[in-house]
Amino acid sequence: MKAIHSIANVLILLGALALISGVCYKLFNLWWFYLTGGAFLKFANTCLLLGIALYVRELIPSKQE
Numbered sequence: 001m002k003a004i005h006s007i008a009n010v011l012i013l014l015g016a017l018a019l020i021s022g023v024c025y026k027l028f029n030l031w032w033f034y035l036t037g038g039a040f041l042k043f044a045n046t047c048l049l050l051g052i053a054l055y056v057r058e059l060i061p062s063k064q065e
Helices: 002-028 037-059
Strands: none
Touching: 002 037
């Protein structure tokens, strides 16, 4: 379970960085390596949702009999 927690932490941090980058790209109308602000925001959404799902999976343990 420690590995899942570490992966979730990395995904949350990656998602936060992509979200900040996407907002900066949208504000300053930057365009770098054919990436737009929307691409960063979609990547941030995916990372954050996956990180949250892993945290929820760890919080609700499966019932073992």
